[in-house]
Amino acid sequence: MQTMTISPAADALDIGDETLAGHERVLFCRDDESGLRAIIAIHDTTLGPGLGGTRFKAYPSDQDALHDVLRLSRGMTSKNAAAGLPFGGAKAVIIGDPRTAKTPELLRAYGRFVDSLEGRYVTAADLGTNSDDLDVIGEVTTHVTGRTAAAGGSGDSGPATALGVFSAMRAGAERQWDEGLKGRVVGVEGAGKVGGVLTRLLLDAGATVVVADPDPAARERVSAATGGAVQLAETLTGPELDVYAPCALGATVTVERARSFGARLVCGAANNQLPTPHEDAALHAAGILWVPDYVANAGGVIHLAGAERLRRSPEEVTADVRRIGDTAREILTRSAESGIPTGAAADEVVAARLAAARA
Incomplete structure (x- = not known):
């Protein structure tokens, strides 16, 4: 029944x-x-x-x-609104x-x-x-x-999610260090389908990557896929990281944890990364740049919506995913100019788009 x-x-x-x-x-x-x-x-x-x-x-x-x-x-x-999706x-x-x-x-x-x-x-x-x-x-x-x-679908959206996170992370690196990701040490937490693709993009960009996952098989898959070019760990430790990329479960991003890694930039694919809303202001006060999760990880939904619902070409969908970097730059600039946390700046963008739609 x-x-x-x-x-x-x-x-x-x-x-x-x-x-x-x-x-x-x-x-x-x-x-x-x-x-x-x-x-x-x-x-x-x-x-x-x-x-x-x-x-x-x-x-x-x-x-x-x-x-x-x-x-x-x-x-x-928030994710769909920030991504400009209908x-x-x-x-x-x-x-x-x-x-x-x-x-x-x-x-x-x-x-x-x-x-x-x-x-x-x-x-x-x-x-x-x-x-x-x-x-x-x-x-x-x-x-x-x-x-x-x-079956007539567009398949796995994981690669698009990874590309979106990479684009947002690059925007964050430009804001934090006035340069890209080359030479930066990135800790990727989670060696799943998104973390694995993200790792390859980071290596291609010249970053040093540490991949952490409690599952030895998952770690080995990433190592094999990258020709052993990554460092492997069961859990992330510091303080050698420049960037912390949470790509597993949520509620892992705190000021204390980011500081323990030495990270000045946080950007990843996990949903609901902050255990409480107060962490947004705490990260901002500590000078740790957080790219809001629902902005960075929107590549998957952009892929699905664009390819299957909006009937956009693969080239158009990829371009839309890459524009997550532009959205991240807009939000980080709003945060810097207004002196407000990045999460609050992203929420303002979302609220404005919802209000315009209601009007």
Whole structure:
């Protein structure tokens, strides 16, 4: 049996200590036959349908899952607005261990919930899901992006995410040191599909790269792909780094951690990098330049939206991704001229674009 609970759009519905106020719709989805338990959060559709990935993860509690999807969906509103895309913010989480719980039946059940929203939410891949999974979801809904090329999609968006982070990082280096990344020591935290591509781009730019990941196999894959040109570590240590690039889980960026690495620039692919909003001002006061995560990591959604929804050519999509560097420069300049933290400057850009759309 499939069941779905929809939160009131305008009410402040509390579940534990988490409020749903500010979200247009939050759906709690369950399919007993497949074992599916999922939450779809639509934050803001001012600019268009909510576009954001589906995270498949074993959460400690349902409260943790709810907290994650609410933060992620808010971030997608900011990401899509900052990138200039005609899409709003939404995200979903499937609760469970993807290594054991993921089945075609479960993915199809989830796809039917997505389809029931009639286009208000367009899903994509995230942690724990990939293009093959999206092919299965796409069997029951058209509101999906990032399927394999064989299924009519544009494939893995990881390389585009990495290119966007690289473009933003180069803009940050120009602001912090009046030069590019050549000769800088960059610590990449996370040797997944984004971190691996980012590492190769950094090496091509003349940077020295330290790649950290707790998984030895992941580290070795990056080492093999780069001909052993990187330094490998289980965790990042300092103080030899110039740049800290968080490309794994969020909530890892603090002033204390950046200082322990010696990093003066923070720019990476992870979502929700700051554990609290107060870290934005703290980083600014410490002279550590942070390129806001939702600006730097927008390459993936630009790729998916451009290639599959806006029907742009591969060359046009790549150019759009590279323009993340220009967006980063605009925000860093606003921060410097106004004397405000970079996150606050990015939020001002997003707020202006949303206000213009509402008007």
